Every structure is written in structure tokens, then in C-alpha cells.
Amino acid sequence: xxxxxxxxxxxxxxxxxxxxxxxxxxxxxxxxxxxxxxxxxxxxxxxxxxxxxxxxxxxxxxxxxxxxxxxxxxxxxxxxxxxxxxxxxxxxxxxxxxxxxxxxxxxxxxxxxxxxxxxxxxxxxxxxxxxxxxxxxxxxxxxxxxxxxxxxxxxxxxxxxxxxxxxxxxxxxxxxxxxxxxxxxxxxxxxxxxxxxxxxxxxxxxxxxxxxxxxxxxxxxxxxxxxxxxxxxxxxxxxxxxxxxxxxxxxxxxxxxxxxxxxxxxxxxxxxxxxxxxxxxxxxxxxxxxxxxxxxxxxxxxxxxxxxxxxxxxxxxxxxxxxxxxxxxxxxxxxxxxxxxxxxxxxxxxxxxxxxxxxxxxxxxxxxxxxxxxxxxxxxxxxxxxxxxxxxxxxxxxxxxxxxxxxxxxxxxxxxxxxxxxxxxxxxxxxxxxxxxxxxxxxxxxxxxxxxxxxxxxxx
Amino acid sequence: xxxxxxxxxxxxxxxxxxxxxxxxxxxxxxxxxxxxxxxxxxxxxxxxxxxxxxxxxxxxxxxxxxxxxxxxxxxxxxxxxxxxxxxxxxxxxxxxxxxxxxxxxxxxxxxxxxxxxxxxx
Numbered sequence: 001x002x003x004x005x006x007x008x009x010x011x012x013x014x015x016x017x018x019x020x021x022x023x024x025x026x027x028x029x030x031x032x033x034x035x036x037x038x039x040x041x042x043x044x045x046x047x048x049x050x051x052x053x054x055x056x057x058x059x060x061x062x063x064x065x066x067x068x069x070x071x072x073x074x075x076x077x078x079x080x081x082x083x084x085x086x087x088x089x090x091x092x093x094x095x096x097x098x099x100x101x102x103x104x105x106x107x108x109x110x111x112x113x114x115x116x117x118x119x120x121x122x123x124x125x126x127x128x129x130x131x132x133x134x135x136x137x138x139x140x141x142x143x144x145x146x147x148x149x150x151x152x153x154x155x156x157x158x159x160x161x162x163x164x165x166x167x168x169x170x171x172x173x174x175x176x177x178x179x180x181x182x183x184x185x186x187x188x189x190x191x192x193x194x195x196x197x198x199x200x201x202x203x204x205x206x207x208x209x210x211x212x213x214x215x216x217x218x219x220x221x222x223x224x225x226x227x228x229x230x231x232x233x234x235x236x237x238x239x240x241x242x243x244x245x246x247x248x249x250x251x252x253x254x255x256x257x258x259x260x261x262x263x264x265x266x267x268x269x270x271x272x273x274x275x276x277x278x279x280x281x282x283x284x285x286x287x288x289x290x291x292x293x294x295x296x297x298x299x300x301x302x303x304x305x306x307x308x309x310x311x312x313x314x315x316x317x318x319x320x321x322x323x324x325x326x327x328x329x330x331x332x333x334x335x336x337x338x339x340x341x342x343x344x345x346x347x348x349x350x351x352x353x354x355x356x357x358x359x360x361x362x363x364x365x366x367x368x369x370x371x372x373x374x375x376x377x378x379x380x381x382x383x384x385x386x387x388x389x390x391x392x393x394x395x396x397x398x399x400x401x402x403x404x405x406x407x408x409x410x411x412x413x414x415x416x417x418x419x420x421x422x423x424x425x426x427x428x429x430x431x432x433x434x435x436x437x438x439x440x441x442x443x444x445x446x447x448x449x450x451x452x453x454x455x456x457x458x459x460x
Numbered sequence: 461x462x463x464x465x466x467x468x469x470x471x472x473x474x475x476x477x478x479x480x481x482x483x484x485x486x487x488x489x490x491x492x493x494x495x496x497x498x499x500x501x502x503x504x505x506x507x508x509x510x511x512x513x514x515x516x517x518x519x520x521x522x523x524x525x526x527x528x529x530x531x532x533x534x535x536x537x538x539x540x541x542x543x544x545x546x547x548x549x550x551x552x553x554x555x556x557x558x559x560x561x562x563x564x565x566x567x568x569x570x571x572x573x574x575x576x577x578x579x580x581x
Contacts, residue, residue: 043555044555044556140493140494224488226486226487226488226569226570227486227501227503266486266501269499269501269540269541269542270486270487270488270499270501271488272499272540272542273488273497273499273501273537273540273542273544274488274489274490274497274499275490275491275492275497276490276497276499276535276544277492277497277546278535279535279537279544280535291537291540292536292537292538292539293539294539294540295539296540308539326556326557329557329559331559365552365553365559367552367559367560369560369561371561375560375561375562376561376562376567376570376571377570377571377574378526378527378571379526379527380523380524380527380571380574381571383574396561398559398560399559400557400559438556438557439556440553440555440556440557441493441554441555441556443493
């Protein structure tokens with residue numbers, strides 16, 4: 001190993017599959033960075049990818065990542081920027097092959113080593129694990145997995161930074177993983193660059209917090225920031241975040257010069273509390289970070305210094321993300337205009353519910369919202385509002401059932417209301433809503449010993 | 461401060477006024493299954509003790525009555541001048557199961573900012 005670097009810059013390039021396509025290119029060309037991390041996997045993404053793979057064994061990964069790599073590889077290879085991404089989904093090897101093909105097409109054959117991290121996929125091992133007494137109980141409900149075993153579509157353990165570190169140490173310039181934690185994609189590069197030990201708990205916690213801050217892309221650099229939002233400059237040209245880390249575990253949050261957005265204590269704090277549980281126990285496979293120890297200071301314009309972070313040893317469990325088939329849902333909408341917009345929408349809701357009842361349709365849930373009135377703030381929203389003055393209201397009714405039949409029948413009950421319900425109604429141009437399959441999420445824990453991450457290298 | 465409304469109580473040395481949280485704090489929320497989290501952050505550090513004292517778990521549970529089916533938990537982050545609330549049973553099952561527009565609780569935080577607390581001046 002070479003001697004540890006003085007500072008290392010990890011850039012956040014994608015906060016989710018579907019994030020801004022311009023961001024990765026801007027991150028690798030807008031100024032110096034050492035690593036680019038990209039997060040692609042939400043909780044139910046794995047089940048969609050598993051379905052694709054079952055139809056075509058060469059699929060099952062985030063195809064947009066390959067398109068991105070085609071655009072940025074010439075720059076990353078030239079500048080020595082390494083990439084970590086969990087774009088491999090349920091088929092990291094196929095994803096790596098596709099990136100290798102792209103590299104060869106770009107004339108980079110022989111110049112690129114791709115690391116592939118697997119071992120997270122437990123779908124094929126589920127019955128063996130259940131037979132050996134691993135109940136994979138639902139963390140929220142306590143129910144054992146055998147209750148829904150025949151409907152399971154995917155099951156993946158969350159791997160930590162360790163296999164990412166191994167891939168980098170063996171010379172990978174691009175590391176493509178399956179279900180590695182979002183934070184591991186940032187922590188891995190820092191452990192590798194600084195030679196942090198896996199039990200240097202404060203450092204591990206610091207790298208984890210760094211990863212948490214940039215894992216949602218621009219959501220820490222002015223995007224979706226409530227404080228002073230009208231004065232956040234040049235959002236069209238928003239700069240995605242960069243962690244500038246030091247070997248002692250302190251780091252600065254920055255962005256490239258001449259980009260928009262804002263990095264200040266407020267924007268970073270908002271991201272720190274996003275999706276937070278118990279702040280004293282932010283648990284990852286790598287360790288446990290204590291968010292009540294984080295100190296933030298404004299160290300310059302668009303530069304926030306993060307220090308003081310304390311960590312605790314990792315637990316002996318890994319989280320498992322399981323997706324299973326749940327049932328069907330459909331959502332129908334109609335728009336009612338002034339006068340009495342809300343009253344008309346409420347009447348339409350009552351009529352529709354009566355008809356569903358008269359048809360004898362059974363639903364697990366029927367949910368009504370009046371957009372423009374109460375969809376986001378419920379009853380709190382209408383306390384200070386002159387309801388009669390509302391210019392328009394969208395009626396939005398959703399139904400959910402285990403069977404498709406009642407849901408399908410519901411979708412045919414929306415349009416008739418235009419002619420046989422309350423007046424001044426429009427907004428049905430989209431046609432009849434479609435019943436949608438519900439794939440639900442089942443969080444569980446498993447003993448760490450049962451999961452063995454694997455790393456292989458592929459040469460382009 | 462134009463949005464602060466007088467409570468009309470002038471007796472005693474200090475005047476108490478009702479102030480909406482939107483004038484004292486900013487917030488962000490997200491989800492974990494059927495639980496919404498709300499991170500409530502004081503706009504000015506000096507107002508953090510007010511939030512700690514008045515924006516209790518019980519108060520937040522009352523505010524969201526009828527909108528959540530489970531309990532409310534509160535955690536303190538004095539280092540960030542922030543409180544974190546977990547609102548259980550807030551998302552109609554959460555994630556893909558939920559029929560709500562805000563199935564992931566993204567804007568639950570803004571509903572909390574409607575809460576009024578008392579400020580003495």
C-alpha cells in the first residue's frame with residue numbers, strides 16, 4: 001500500500017435510480033475528485049430487478065448506470081477517479097460485463113479493472129436458512145417469514161464497506177455491487193485511502209455519517225431544503241455534494257466552484273435528520289454511529305466542517321431486505337371546479353363508496369384525499385381556510401385488495417361519475433386507472449456469519 | 461415577526477404570544493416502513509430549549525390525532541439544535557402498500573410546522 005493520502009474527495013453522483021442524469025458527469029469534470037459514489041437501490045428496486053433477471057439472465061441491474069459510465073469513463077480513467085456504485089442490483093456480474101463492453105468500445109480495453117461484489121443475494125438460500133432456524137422475522141410486525149415464503153420475490157442482505165475496500169485494494173477502478181449499503185459506498189473508499197482499521201469505530205462512524213450526508217445527492221446541498229429556500233442560488237445549476245475527508249475522521253462538505261445550491265449548517269442538518277430513527281444508534285454493517293456527537297461548523301462559503309463523531313462496535317447481525325407479493329391497488333382521480341369544489345368532490349366520494357358497497361366489493365382499504373385541500377396535511381390543513389373559495393379540488397381515491405378482481409372493478413367506476421355524479425368535473429384525460437401489483441417490503445435480521453461477501457475482478 | 465399573533469394576555473411582567481413552529485424551526489421528514497420521521501431544527505439555536513420544553517411527544521401526538529394510528533417517540537439532538545420524532549402508523553402501511561399521496565412521509569414535517577407554541581417576551 002502507498003502512504004495514506006492527506007485528503008480524499010468522494011463525490012456523490014446519484015441519490016437514487018432516476019436522479020439527475022447530468023450530475024455524475026458534472027461531478028467528475030467540475031473540479032478535482034478522487035472517488036464518485038452512486039446509489040441506485042431503493043428497498044423494492046431489488047424485486048423489480050429480480051423479475052427482469054428471471055425473464056432474461058443477462059439483466060437484473062441498473063441499466064442507466066451503464067449509460068452513465070459510457071459518458072464518464074474517458075474522464076474517470078484519464079483522471080484516475082474511482083467509481084463505487086450499487087448499480088449491480090441482483091446481477092452485478094452482468095452489469096460489470098456491460099461496463100467492460102462499453103470500456104472496450106471507448107478504446108479503454110486493457111485500461112480498466114472492474115471489481116464485482118456479490119454474496120448479498122439470499123433468494124436461492126432462503127429455504128435452507130429457514131430450515132436451519134433462521135426465522136427472518138419481520139422487524140416491524142414480528143411475523144416469521146414462513147408466513148409469506150411462497151410469495152417472496154427477492155431477499156438481499158445489506159453488505160457493508162468491507163468488500164468495497166477489498167475490491168479497491170485489489171486494484172479495481174470501478175466497483176459494482178449488489179445490495180451494499182448506501183453509506184458503505186463512501187466509507188469503503190475512505191477506509192481504503194486512509195488505511196482505517198475495521199474496528200476504528202470513531203473513524204468508521206465518521207465515514208458512515210459522511211456517506212449518509214451525500215447518499216441522497218443534492219438533498220444536502222440546497223435541494224429540498226426548507227430553510228430560506230427562496231434564497232438558495234441558481235438551483236438550475238445545482239452542485240452535488242463532495243466529502244473532503246481527512247485521515248483523522250473529520251471532513252468538510254463542499255461542492256464544485258461555479259455551481260448553484262447551498263451548503264451550510266442548515267442544509268446539512270436537514271439531510272442528517274432525514275429518515276432518522278434513534279439518533280444515538282445509527283446501525284450499519286460496519287459499525288454504530290452516534291448522531292448526537294456530530295459537530296457542524298460553517299468553515300467558509302459552501303463549506304461545512306463535520307467533526308467529533310463517535311462510534312460503537314458493529315452488531316453481529318445484518319439487515320435483510322425482502323420483497324414479497326402483497327396484492328393489488330389502483331388510484332382514480334377527478335377534478336372538481338368552483339363553486340363548491342370541495343363539496344362536490346366530497347359528494348362524489350360518498351356516491352362512489354356507496355356504489356362499491358352496493359356491488360359487494362371487498363377491499364382491505366379505501367383511501368380518499370382531496371388534493372388542493374387536505375392531501376398532505378389532513379384535517380390540520382382546513383382549519384384556517386375558506387373552503388367555499390377553493391378554486392378547484394382533485395378527488396383522489398385509492399383502493400387496495402389481495403385479489404385483483406375488486407380492484408379492477410373499481411377502476412371502471414371512476415369515469416361514469418363524470419356524467420352521473422356531481423357537476424363541474426373534468427380531468428379524466430388519462431383514461432381508466434390500471435390495477436397495479438403491490439410488492440411489499442419485509443425487513444429482517446440475520447446472523448452475520450451466514451453471509452459471505454465475495455469479490456472478483458473483471459478486466460475490460 | 462408579523463405572523464406572530466398576540467395571545468391578548470397582558471397581565472404580569474411577560475407577554476405570552478402564540479407562535480407557529482414555522483417561524484421558529486425548519487424540518488425534514490422521511491419514512492421507515494409505516495413510520496414517518498420528522499426532524500425539527502431550531503432556526504436560531506437560542507430557541508432550541510423552547511422546542512425541547514413545549515414540543516413534547518404527547519403534544520405532537522395530539523397535533524396529529526386522527527392522522528396516525530401508533531405512538532410518537534421523541535429523541536433530542538442538542539448538538540444539532542434538533543428534535544427527531546418517530547410517528548408510528550403514519551403512512552397507511554407505508555412504502556408501496558400505502559394509498560396516500562405522501563406514502564413516504566416526505567411532507568409530514570411541514571404539517572408539524574403548523575403547531576403553535578407559547579413564547580414569552
